[in-house]
Amino acid sequence: MFISVTTSLLGGLAVSVRIFLLTLLFALPLGLVICFGLMSRFRVISVPCSLLVWIVRGTPLMLQLISFFYIPGIIGQNIWGGGEAGRTAATVVAFSLNYACYFAVIYKGGIQGVPVGQREAAQVLGLTRSQIFFRVTLLQMIKRIVHPMSNEIITLVKDTSLARIIAVYELTFTGYSFMKSDGIVWPMFYTGVFYLLFVGILTVLFGRLEKRLDYYQG
Amino acid sequence: MTDTILEVKSLRKRFGNNEVLRGITFSLRRGEVLVIIGSSGSGKTTLLRCLNFLETADEGEILVNGDSVFRAGEKMTARQLRESILHFGLVFQSFNLFPQYSVLRNVTLAPSLLETERLRDACRADPSRDFKAERRTMLADVNRRAEELIRTVGLGEKMKNYPFQLSGGQQQRVAIARALAMSPDILCFDEPTSALDPELTGEVLRVIRGLKNSDRTMIVVTHEMEFARGVADRVIYMADGVIEEEGTPEEVFGAPKSEKARAFLASSNLKG
Incomplete structure (x- = not known):
């Protein structure tokens, strides 16, 4: 029994990990785009971005997930199809947008934390705007946001369990299904071990990143 | 005049x-x-x-x-x-x-970026030129000039140090070398x-x-x-x-x- 539960849960973990990685892949850069939008001098850009961030941060992720999955079907354009792949895709899209908005706000704080003098010095030396961002600001911003980002990313690990609401067989849903079909509770608790290990690995990785950025101060 | x-x-x-x-x-x-x-x-x-x-x-x-x-x-x-x-x-x-760069890199950053751009434009206009090879010699030149400037401001020993390891006076001398490099x-x-x-x-x-x-x-x-x-x-x-x-x-x-x-x-x- 233990072996078969473990195998099933590992399958669920694989789904959770896939959602997690794909969400990060899309949300990390998308967050930067939204961040630039928030910081834009042009109100036609900054106002819609603020509105988006307000809506996304102001409503439950579960509601957003349900909306992304069901609204296309309701308006007669079921882009997701009926299968597992479509449901996972809907999850990744909803999660990516949601996390991108949180990341955007963290990025913004990180960029604003870099002293203005850094950008001015680079500008006077003739660096272009993109060179200033990628060569001067970016690394200093990353150093400033390691801690808030590690919080968000660890939250994302556990938020993958929300995908259950649109019947994606991720880790929690797999554990829960044993309760329904076999009437046993312990697999549910067992899922916790997987989450802990997952987060443990992330914690170590973030620790390493922090160490790597320790070579300079300021 | x-x-x-x-x-x-x-x-x-x-x-x-x-x-x-x-x-x-x-x-x-x-x-x-x-x-x-x-x-x-x-x-x-x-x-x-x-x-x-x-x-x-x-x-x-x-x-x-x-x-x-x-x-x-x-x-x-x-x-x-x-x-x-x-x-x-x-x-x-x-x-x-720039706190994340060594003294030398602080001085070479801007000239190497600018020279790379100029070289790329020149090589686009003249396909017979070898961008990669020329870039290597160009970067070596930029480095040599930067080292020269850093020695001029009296910090030859500190090339590989980071700004936080320097005194205010030393940092300002690096800043002068950095400005001169352009x-x-x-x-x-x-x-x-x-x-x-x-x-x-x-x-x-x-x-x-x-x-x-x-x-x-x-x-x-x-x-x-x-x-x-x-x-x-x-x-x-x-x-x-x-x-x-x-x-x-x-x-x-x-x-x-x-x-x-x-x-x-x-x-x-x-x-x-």
Whole structure:
């Protein structure tokens, strides 16, 4: 029994990990785009971005997930199809947008934390705007946001369990299904071990990143 | 007047209701050292920031070597703006070294990026040239020049150190080397020793004096009156956004004509 539960849960973990990685892949850069939008001098850009961030941060992720999955079907354009792949895709899209908005706000704080003098010095030396961002600001911003980002990313690990609401067989849903079909509770608790290990690995990785950025101060 | 390198014509700048520059006009000869003095809020720093395009003047014109590099109200493309910026260098009061880069990288960053771009454009225009190979020699050149400059400011031992490992005076000397690496026509200093402990100002001032001997055109905003007197070919005293007094160090320090300049110099002499 233990072996078969473990195998099933590992399958669920694989789904959770896939959602997690794909969400990060899309949300990390998308967050930067939204961040630039928030910081834009042009109100036609900054106002819609603020509105988006307000809506996304102001409503439950579960509601957003349900909306992304069901609204296309309701308006007669079921882009997701009926299968597992479509449901996972809907999850990744909803999660990516949601996390991108949180990341955007963290990025913004990180960029604003870099002293203005850094950008001015680079500008006077003739660096272009993109060179200033990628060569001067970016690394200093990353150093400033390691801690808030590690919080968000660890939250994302556990938020993958929300995908259950649109019947994606991720880790929690797999554990829960044993309760329904076999009437046993312990697999549910067992899922916790997987989450802990997952987060443990992330914690170590973030620790390493922090160490790597320790070579300079300021 | 062929050796006039810089002409500034009726520069004006306001922030909201506060007019910080109220018509600044002066010119500079090649190799000349201009020292600007004046109390806080007189517009000295704003003037340097306008020259370095960190602020955009509301009125006026700036010419370098007879060519207009800025005319108020005229739109510039990003490329033109960059060309204009490169005529000037600026050393900040607060150094503003890039903390994530070594001393050497701080100095090579800007020239290597610019030279790479220029080389790429040149190689695109002429397909027979080998971008990668030429880039390697170019970067070696940039490195060699940077090392030379770092040694000139007396920090040959600190090439591989990071800014946080240096004293304020050393950081400012690196900042000077970094500005020199772009070979600006006019090098500006914005109170380069104001953020330093008194015992560290000497080393920075020595470097600036050394540059004077190498015939660089410089504009120095400073509160160090002794130094100003020693290094300046010409002195401008600014008050309330205008040039109140202008002349040789002997004229301005020895026999100031305006009432304000006399009062200012008297009070700064008392301080030391």
